[in-house]
Every structure is written in structure tokens, then in C-alpha cells.
Amino acid sequence: MRTRRRLSPARAAAWTYLALIIFVTVFPFYWILRTALSDNFALMAEPSSVLPVDFTLGAFERVLGLATPEESLAAGGSGASLELGPYLVNSIVYATVSTALIVFFSTIAAYAFARLQWRGRDLVFSLFLSALMVPGILTLLPNFVLVKELGLLNTFAGMILPGALFSAFNIFFLRQFMLGLSTETEEAALLDGAGRLRVLFRITLPMSSGPVITLSILGFIGMWNDYFWPLLVTSDETVQPLTLALAVFKQSSPQSQPDWAGLMAATLVAALPMLVLFMVFGRRIVNSIGFTGLK
């Protein structure tokens, strides 16, 4: 099927369809950039301009806290000072720590399920898998109450802990991978008197680096974009991630004349790390999504 290269009407239609889909998918990203680089008042006059209207970096200065409140108001900002800096740091902390912990804890648990012989192993494994059946909807409210009772509201610990210890999917995914690995090297090392932990960290873990990196990337994307859970357990800029800052900024904009340029600049700041991640790991991300779907 790949050998037929002539452009039949069907192929032309297929390419047209694909071009349309790609246009609808990519256009909003361009529109973010175009709006963020525009002057907010000029936007009102020329809503259809394809290029930035009155090109300016003012919107970025507003959302990064480089402009004074007066300047910001004068440029059509909400006046409510928005400095994305602290939120950016919070997002980095939240996504990095959560991802590192959950991938590490999942890896060592997966090793115990894949390689060690112990009573109750299969039972515990199926119990863990049953957790996949329960959607977040049922655990969100009680987890909020629990975090509140632990006195961890509005802390990184409260935000991170519930998702940092246990992931049925990660454990399942890594265990399956480890079961498929050859045990020869490990057994040789064990015969040479290496301890189990040494084997785990020196042999099994490096051999599993592929799926570990895949899960880390997917986990990081998920945490970076997380909104609902931080919304429940955080209340100020000391811990709130970017997604919340963005939502608050959007809602605090006056209804009549929102600072669309500022909003789009903030949106770009929130999306940029993911776009960079995509530039670096694009192929791996695309392939791993197909793979996780099949697993």
C-alpha cells in the first residue's frame, strides 16, 4: 500500500482532510503567540489581523512582573498584579518531585513483583490492579478531607503525597517489562554474591531505563498540567502551580475588556516547558502513547 505513489482523488481527499485536522490542531498555538505579541488595545481594533497587532513584548512584561501596576493598567492589564515567576517554580517543584517519587517507588515495587519470591505476591498484585477500576471522582473528596485532617492543606506535601506513593499503572507497566527481560545477568551477579538491592539498582534498573524514562515523561506532563487536585488543596501563591494562576488570572479579568494579550502571554509561559519537552522527546512521546494504549 505504501508503494502506490500516484495522487489519486482519494489520496488527495485524504491529504486535504489531514491538512484540515492539522490546521485546526496547530492554529490555536499560533494564535496564542500572535495575541501575546500584540498590544491589547490594538487587538480590539484589528481582531482579524493574522500578524501581531502593534508588536510589543508588553504582555510578557506584565505577566512576568516586569511592569509596574500602573503600566500594566495603562496597557489594558487587569491591574491585579500577576507574577508568574513563583507559580512557575511551584509547578516545577510539584511536577518534578511527584514524578521522581512515583517512578522510583513504582520501580522498586515492580521489581518485587517481577523478581522476588514471596508469599501473597499474586494476591497483593491483583489488589493493586483493582485500584485501576476506581476513578478519581470517588477518592478526590475523601482525600481532600484526609489531607485537611493531616494539616497539610496548602503545602507541597499535601499536594504531592497522595499521588507520589502508589500508581497501579506504573507498577503494572514496569513489572510486565521486567518479566520480559532476560534474567541471565542478574543471576550471574547473584551467584557472584551480589545482594538483591545491588542487582536491582546496578542491573535491572539500567536495563529498564527505556520504560522508566517513558513513564517519567508521561508522568511529568500529567503533573504539570494537573488542575483539579491542586485547586482543592491549595489556596495561595506559595504552593499553587501555573495552571491555577492561569485560571485565576482568567477569572479576575474584567468581563468587558479582558487582557487577552496578557492572558495569552501567560498561557504561553504555562505551555512552553511542555513544547520544549516535545521538541526534545517528541518521537519518544508519540511512540510511547501508542504503546501505553496497546498495553
Add this chain to the structure above:
Amino acid sequence: MSLSTAGAAPKRPPATGPKRPPRRPAANSPAHRGDGWLAWILIAPAMIGFLVFAVYPTLRGVYLSFTEFRVLTPPTWIGLENFREMFADSVFWSSLGVTVYFVVIAVSLTMIVSIATAAVLHRITESTVIRGLIILPFLISTVVAATVWSWMLDTQLGIVNVVVQAFGGDGVQFLTSREWAIPSVAFIHVWKNMGYTAIIIFAGLQTIPPQVYEAGRIDGAGESKMFFRLTLPLLRPILALVLVLNVIGAFQMFDIVSVTTKGGPANASNVLQMYIYSKAFGQFDFGYASAMSLSLFAILIIITFLQMRLLRANESETD
């Protein structure tokens, strides 16, 4: 993460790798001496997480559904009172209706567009770059997606309305009118999720051996006939999985509504998750919110079960 795979687990028996050594003798062999305590140390963090943040909240969520609970005072048992209130609550029923309306539009559009996109991709290009472009919306936060689209769908200045008016149409109040709110939110949802779904289906298409199509072609089947007679039936397991995941995800949609419409205008986009959130955190009625969560969970289980059954029944017919 766990959500995106919720449907995957039950189908798979606790797989036993071929390389696993036989159980009894190995457990006593020198290599496995001391495995027991080490294993428990290694799974301890996961076990704590499982018990404290999955099992306990689930049981507690069920318990709270039968209580009057306003967070500041301890819960008091009120039996089925919350559920009785729910049955009489017109907002709950309208929320359920709005949610179903949203799920039907969002999921059917996502499925149709992503199957079409995956099939077209599979037929005409192997390019990872194109697949990468299609998956871009998956990488960004739903909050970002919702913010951009609320700008593009803005009634006065949004580019979509500017284009509509340029073609002589009237400005549409996409996110601020009763009739358009849910379709617009559903569109944003589809925009955000279509690529991800398409890539999973694409990966499924790649597992179909080319010989199948060669055989079909020899039998004189055309493209569309092969698509409906070969591709779709062979893809059924993956399509079933993707469908179930999409339905579960759509039923719990919250972020888009939270950013764009807040459930309005006049509850027109007040999906269940939004209503639960406002009951819990707007009115601190945690007992009632828990009861609604439990009901939504029950609905999800029933729908998932029905979907699995229906799709599996079809499968055995063709085999």
C-alpha cells in the same frame, strides 16, 4: 495516568511471564532466601499509598455518602437521606442530563474524528512529525486549551466569530448562550483529546498485518469495504478500550467548564463534576457531594460493564 488506563486492567489476567521460575522449589532455593522481607520493604511505599490514598478514601467516600458532613463538624449518619434529596433535586437531574449530552457529543466526535485521522495517517504517511503535530494538544494543560479557545470563541473579538461574520453570519455566543455552551465545551474537549486517541488507534492499526489487506485486495474489495469489513472488526478490542476510557474521562470532565463557563449560563453547562465541586466547596455539603460522587461512580461502572458486554458480544459473532 490511572484514569487513562482504567479499562485496561480487568481484561488482563495477572499475567505470568514464561520466565518465572516454578514457585515452591524456587522459594526455598538459596537465591531466593530472604526475598520475603526485602519484597515487603520494596513494596512498602506503594502499599502505604494504596491503603492510605486509595482504599481508605474509597471506603470513606462510600461512608460519607450516608452522612451529613460539613467538614468542620464530624459526620453524622443519616442513612439514605442524601440519596432521597438527590432524587428530588432538579439541579442534579439537569446536571446529569447536561453531562450525558456532553458525553454523547464529545465521545462520538472524538471517536469518529480520531478513527478517521488514524486511518488516513495509516494509509498516506509514516511521518512522526505529523503524528507529533496531531498530539500537541495532549501536551498542554486543559486550562491552557480552555483559555485559548475562550479567546478564540469570544463573542466580540474571537477569531472564529470574526470569520463567521466575514462570511455574512451572525456572531455566535459560543460560551455564553444556553444552546451553544455544551457544544462549545465539547468541541474544546475533542480538540484536546482527539490526537491522543488517534495515536492509540494508529498504533493499533500498525499491528494489523499487511497481508490481511493484500488478501482483501485480491478478493476485489475496495478501500471503503476493507475499512468496514477488515479494519474496524480487527480493531475492535482497541476501539472498545479507547471508547470506554473516553466515556469515563468525559463523564468526569471539569477543567474546561471550570475555566470557561463555570457551569453557566443558568446551569446550561453545569456538568455533574462541576455540581459536585460547587456543593462540596461552595456550600461545604460534603455528605451530599459524596453521595453524588458515589452515584456517578455507579453510573460509570454500569456503562463500562454494558460497553464491554456489547462490544465483546459483537466480537464473538465475527470470529
